[in-house]
Amino acid sequence: MSEDMIPLGINDPMEFGCGAENPCFNECCRDLNQALTPYDILRMKKALKISSHSFLREYTSMHIGPETGLPVVEFKPNPATGHACPFVTEKGCSVYEDRPGSCRLYPLARAIARDRATGEIREYFALIKEDHCKGFGKKEGRTVGKWLEGQHVGDHNRQNDKLMELISLKNQIMPGRLEGAESDIFYLALYNLDEFRDKIQNQGLLKDLVLPRDFAEKIAADDTALLDFGIAWVKHRLFGRELRF
Numbered sequence: 194m195s196e197d198m199i200p201l202g203i204n205d206p207m208e209f210g211c212g213a214e215n216p217c218f219n220e221c222c223r224d225l226n227q228a229l230t231p232y233d234i235l236r237m238k239k240a241l242k243i244s245s246h247s248f249l250r251e252y253t254s255m256h257i258g259p260e261t262g263l264p265v266v267e268f269k270p271n272p273a274t275g276h277a278c279p280f281v282t283e284k285g286c287s288v289y290e291d292r293p294g295s296c297r298l299y300p301l302a303r304a305i306a307r308d309r310a311t312g313e314i315r316e317y318f319a320l321i322k323e324d325h326c327k328g329f330g331k332k333e334g335r336t337v338g339k340w341l342e343g344q345h346v347g348d349h350n351r352q353n354d355k356l357m358e359l360i361s362l363k364n365q366i367m368p369g370r371l372e373g374a375e376s377d378i379f380y381l382a383l384y385n386l387d388e389f390r391d392k393i394q395n396q397g398l399l400k401d402l403v404l405p406r407d408f409a410e411k412i413a414a415d416d417t418a419l420l421d422f423g424i425a426w427v428k429h430r431l432f433g434r435e436l437r438f
C-alpha cells in the first residue's frame with residue numbers, strides 16, 4: 194500500500210468527501226492495525242451498554258510496547274474477515290456516533306506539541322493519501338477546520354491529549370520500559386475503567402487515600418471524570434505527582 198503524508202494547516206482547503214456513494218465505502222474499516230485510546234474505549238463500551246471488561250475481552254487485543262512497557266490496545270484481529278473492524282456493516286459503522294478519534298480524523302493525522310513559553314497546545318495535521326481511499330479531490334468548499342468540526346472530534350482530542358501528556362511525563366521520568374506491575378496500573382486505570390471503579394469502591398484500592406465525598410460520588414457516576422482521575426492517579430503512583438481532588 195503506497196502512502197503519502199501531506200502537511201495541511203487548519204485553514205487549508207479540505208478537498209475530500211466520504212460517503213456510501215464512494216466505491217471505496219468501508220474499505221478504510223478493513224485491514225486494520227488501529228490503536229485505541231482509553232477515551233475511544235470509554236465511548237464505545239458506553240454506547241454498547243457493556244462493561245469495559247466485556248468490551249476489552251470481546252473486541253480488543255492488548256500487547257505491551259517492547260520499548261516503553263506501555264499497554265497497546267487494538268481491535269482484535271480477525272483473519273476470517275480480512276481484519277475488518279468488528280463494527281463495520283454493509284451500511285457503514287454501527288458505532289458511528291461513538292467511533293474512535295482516529296476514525297473521525299481519517300484521512301487526517303494529527304500531532305500536538307506544547308508551546309514551552311505559553312503552555313498552549315499546537316496542533317499539526319497531515320493528509321494521509323492511501324491507494325484504497327477514493328475520497329480525494331472533491332471540492333466541497335470546506336477548510337480543514339470546518340471538516341474537523343463536522344467530525345465532532347473535539348472531545349476525543351481533548352481526552353487523547355491528556356493521555357499524550359501522561360506518556361510524555363513517563364518518557365521524561367522513566368524513559369525505559371515499565372515493569373509488568375506498572376503496565377498493569379496503566380491498563381487498569383485507563384482502559385479497564387469499570388474494573389478500576391470496582392477496585393476503588395469494593396476492594397480497597399485507594400484505602401490509603403481519603404476521597405472527598407462529592408469527588409467519590411462524581412467518579413462513581415461519570416466515566417470521563419473517572420478516566421481523568423485514572424490519569425492523575427497513574428501520575429501519582431508511578432511518577433510521584435501530587436494528587437488533587
Ligand code: SF4
Binds near residue numbers: 278296
Ligand atoms: S469503529 Fe466504525 S469507523 Fe472505525 S474502523 Fe470500525 S467501523 Fe470503521
Ligand code: SF4
Binds near residue numbers: 221325328329
Ligand atoms: S476509504 Fe476514504 S472515502 Fe472511502 S469510505 Fe473510507 S474514508 Fe471514506
